[in-house]
Amino acid sequence: MPADILLAASGIRKHFGGLAALSDVSISVRRGEIFGLIGPNGAGKTTLFNVLTGLAAPDAGSLVFDGRRIEGLKPHAVAAHGIARTFQNIRLFGSMTALENVMVGRHLRSHTGVLGAVLRTRAAVAEELAITRRARELLDYCGLAERADDFARDLPYGDQRRLEIARALATDPKLLALDEPAAGMNATETAALKALLERIRQDGITLLLIEHDMKLVMGLSHSVAVLDYGEKIAEGEPETVQRDPRVIEAYLGGGFA
Amino acid sequence: MNIAALFSDRRYRWFAWGAVALLLLALPFITEAVLGRSWVRIIAVSLLFVMLALGLNIVVGFAGLLDLGYIAFFAVGAYSYALLASPQFAVHWPFLLLLPLGAAIAAVFGILLGAPTLRLRGDYLAIVTLGFGEIIRVFLNNLNRPVNITNGPQGITLIDPLQMGGFSLAQTHSFAGLTFSPVHNYYFVFLVCAALTVALSLRLQNSRIGRAWVAIRDDELAASAMGINTRNVKLLAFAMGATFGGVAGGLFASFQGFISPESFQLIDSIMVLCMVVLGGMGNVAGVALGAVLLTALPEALRYIGPLQQRWFGGVLVDPADLRMLLFGLALVLMMLLRPEGLWPARRRQAVKRNTDAG
Numbered sequence: 136m137p138a139d140i141l142l143a144a145s146g147i148r149k150h151f152g153g154l155a156a157l158s159d160v161s162i163s164v165r166r167g168e169i170f171g172l173i174g175p176n177g178a179g180k181t182t183l184f185n186v187l188t189g190l191a192a193p194d195a196g197s198l199v200f201d202g203r204r205i206e207g208l209k210p211h212a213v214a215a216h217g218i219a220r221t222f223q224n225i226r227l228f229g230s231m232t233a234l235e236n237v238m239v240g241r242h243l244r245s246h247t248g249v250l251g252a253v254l255r256t257r258a259a260v261a262e263e264l265a266i267t268r269r270a271r272e273l274l275d276y277c278g279l280a281e282r283a284d285d286f287a288r289d290l291p292y293g294d295q296r297r298l299e300i301a302r303a304l305a306t307d308p309k310l311l312a313l314d315e316p317a318a319g320m321n322a323t324e325t326a327a328l329k330a331l332l333e334r335i336r337q338d339g340i341t342l343l344l345i346e347h348d349m350k351l352v353m354g355l356s357h358s359v360a361v362l363d364y365g366e367k368i369a370e371g372e373p374e375t376v377q378r379d380p381r382v383i384e385a386y387l388g389g390g391f392a
Numbered sequence: 393m394n395i396a397a398l399f400s401d402r403r404y405r406w407f408a409w410g411a412v413a414l415l416l417l418a419l420p421f422i423t424e425a426v427l428g429r430s431w432v433r434i435i436a437v438s439l440l441f442v443m444l445a446l447g448l449n450i451v452v453g454f455a456g457l458l459d460l461g462y463i464a465f466f467a468v469g470a471y472s473y474a475l476l477a478s479p480q481f482a483v484h485w486p487f488l489l490l491l492p493l494g495a496a497i498a499a500v501f502g503i504l505l506g507a508p509t510l511r512l513r514g515d516y517l518a519i520v521t522l523g524f525g526e527i528i529r530v531f532l533n534n535l536n537r538p539v540n541i542t543n544g545p546q547g548i549t550l551i552d553p554l555q556m557g558g559f560s561l562a563q564t565h566s567f568a569g570l571t572f573s574p575v576h577n578y579y580f581v582f583l584v585c586a587a588l589t590v591a592l593s594l595r596l597q598n599s600r601i602g603r604a605w606v607a608i609r610d611d612e613l614a615a616s617a618m619g620i621n622t623r624n625v626k627l628l629a630f631a632m633g634a635t636f637g638g639v640a641g642g643l644f645a646s647f648q649g650f651i652s653p654e655s656f657q658l659i660d661s662i663m664v665l666c667m668v669v670l671g672g673m674g675n676v677a678g679v680a681l682g683a684v685l686l687t688a689l690p691e692a693l694r695y696i697g698p699l700q701q702r703w704f705g706g707v708l709v710d711p712a713d714l715r716m717l718l719f720g721l722a723l724v725l726m727m728l729l730r731p732e733g734l735w736p737a738r739r740r741q742a743v744k745r746n747t748d749a750g
Contacts, residue, residue, distance in 0.1 A: 243619030252599030
C-alpha cells in the first residue's frame with residue numbers, strides 16, 4: 136500500500152437481514168485530503184461510517200488505517216488509533232457544559248485513574264489543568280469560546296454541530312469523519328463551517344465527509360466517492376464524478392444532465 | 393478590590409466550615425440532651441447511610457446505571473467483617489485489616505455483578521441487579537448447611553467492636569468532662585468515614601473518571617466513539633460503589649454486634665435508592681442530605697403512636713402502618729414538588745429546564 140494512503144477500505148460488506156447495506160465497497164483516503172462521501176438517502180454512507188469507527192462490525196472486507204488493520208475493533212480502540220467522528224443526529228453529552236464535552240474528548244489522551252483523582256497527586260492536577268487548557272483552545276478554535284460554560288443541550292443547533300467537531304478534535308485524530316456536518320445550517324453557518332474544515336485540513340488532519348450540500352462537498356473535497364444502494368458507483372475527482380452518467384442518473388437526477 | 397473580595401471570601405469559607413465542623417462535633421451531645429440517646433444512635437446510623445447512598449450515587453447518579461440490589465454490597469461488607477471478627481469461626485482479626493478487606497471483597501462482588509450486565513440498561517439492568525441482591529441474601533440465609541458458614545437466619549452474634557490495643561469503642565469513656573457512650577464513639581468514627589466518602593465522591597466527580605461516568609450516562613455510544621472504554625468505566629463504577637457499601641457494612645457489623653440476612657432486604661436497597669433520588673441524583677451534598685433525612689424521618693414518625701394516645705385517648709390506627717403510610721406520602725409529595733430532588737445537581741437542573749421549555 137502506498138505510504139500516502141491513510142485509510143484503505145476494501146471489499147466491505149454489511150448486511151442487515153436480507154438488506155445489503157454495503158456490498159463490496161472499497162475506498163482509499165489519501166493523507167491530508169478531504170474525501171467526500173455522497174449518495175442518496177439510504178445509500179449506506181452512515182453504515183460505512185459505523186463500520187469505519189467500530190460501531191458496526193463488517194461481515195467481510197478489510198480496513199487498513201495508518202498501516203494497521205482495524206476492522207472489528209471496538210469503537211474506543213478505533214478512536215485510540217486516530218479516527219474521530221461526529222454524528223448525523225447530534226450526540227453530545229447534554230448534561231455537561233460545552234467545555235466538559237471537549238474535556239471528555241481528552242479522556243483517551245490522558246491517564247489519571249481513581250487513585251490519582253482521589254489523592255489529587257501532582258501529576259493528576261497537572262493533567263487536569265492540561266486537559267482544561269487544551270479543551271479551551273479547541274473551543275476557541277471552533278469559535279465556541281463564549282459558550283464554554285453553557286450546557287451542550289442549551290446550545291443553538293449550529294453551535295452543537297461545531298461542538299461535536301471540537302470534541303472529536305480533542306481525541307487528537309489523524310482522520311476526522313464528519314456525518315453531514317452542515318445539515319440544518321443556514322448559508323452563513325455553512326460558510327463558517329467550510330472555513331473551519333479547511334483550517335482543520337491545513338493543520339494536518341485528513342477529513343472524511345458525508346454531506347448532502349453539493350456545493351459544499353464539491354467545493355471542499357479533493358476526492359469523492361458515490362454510494363448507491365450499498366454499492367460504490369463512482370470515485371475520483373469531484374469534476375470527473377459530477378460528469379459520470381451513472382452518478383447523474385442515480386444521484387443528481389435528470390435535471391443536471 | 394478583587395483581592396480583597398477573595399480574601400473575605402476565604403475568611404468566610406473558613407468560618408463556615410469551622411461552624412459546620414463544630415456543630416457536627418457537638419451534635420451527639422446536644423441530641424442526647426434534647427432527644428435522648430436513642431437519637432444519637434439514629435444520627436450515627438444516618439451517617440452509615442450517607443456512605444451507602446454516596447456509593448450508590450456513583451453507580452446510579454454518575455454512571456446512570458440503575459441498581460436495585462445495592463444493599464448486597466453492604467451485606468458482603470458486613471458478613472466479611474462479622475465472619476472474621478466473631479466467635480463464629482473463632483477468629484478475631486483487627487478492624488484495620490478487615491475494613492479494607494471487606495471493601496475489596498465488595499468490589500469483587502461489584503465486578504461480578506457488573507460484568508454480565510454490561511449490555512443492559514434501565515429497566516433490564518434494574519431487574520438483574522434486583523435479582524442479584526436477592527441471591528446474596530438467600531445465600532446468606534442458607535449457607536448454614538451442610539457446612540455452617542453464615543449461621544443462616546439466626547445471623548452472627550457477638551461481633552467484635554472496633555478496638556485497638558485496650559481501647560474499645562464498645563466501652564464508655566470520659567474525656568474533658570464529657571461522657572462518650574459507645575454510640576457517641578461510633579458516631580465520631582462514622583463521621584470521619586462519611587466525611588471521607590464525601591471528599592472521595594467530590595474528587596471523583598471532578599476528574600477524568602467522573603466525566604467518563606457522566607458521558608456514558610448521557611450517551612454511551614458517543615462516549616465509546618470518543619475513546620472511552622465503556623466496559624472498564626462501568627465496571628469501575630460498580631466496583632467503586634460497592635467499595636463504599638463494603639466499608640459501611642463492616643462498620644455496621646461492628647456497631648450492631650449482630651447481623652442477620654434480615655438486615656439486607658430489597659426494601660433496604662430501595663430505601664438507599666430513595667435517598668439518592670430524593671436528595672438529588674448526582675449531587676453529592678444532596679444525596680448526603682437525602683440519606684440523613686430518610687433515616688431520621690421514619691424514626692420521627694414513631695412518635696405518632698404516643699401522639700394518638702395523647703390527642704384521642706387511644707391508639708386508633710396501628711402506628712407501624714401509619715408510619716409507613718405517612719412516609720410513603722412524604723416521598724410522593726416530595727417527588728411531586730421537587731422531581732429533580734431536594735438539592736439537585738447543577739446538570740440535572742439544566743436538563744430539567746430544557747425539557748420543560750421544549
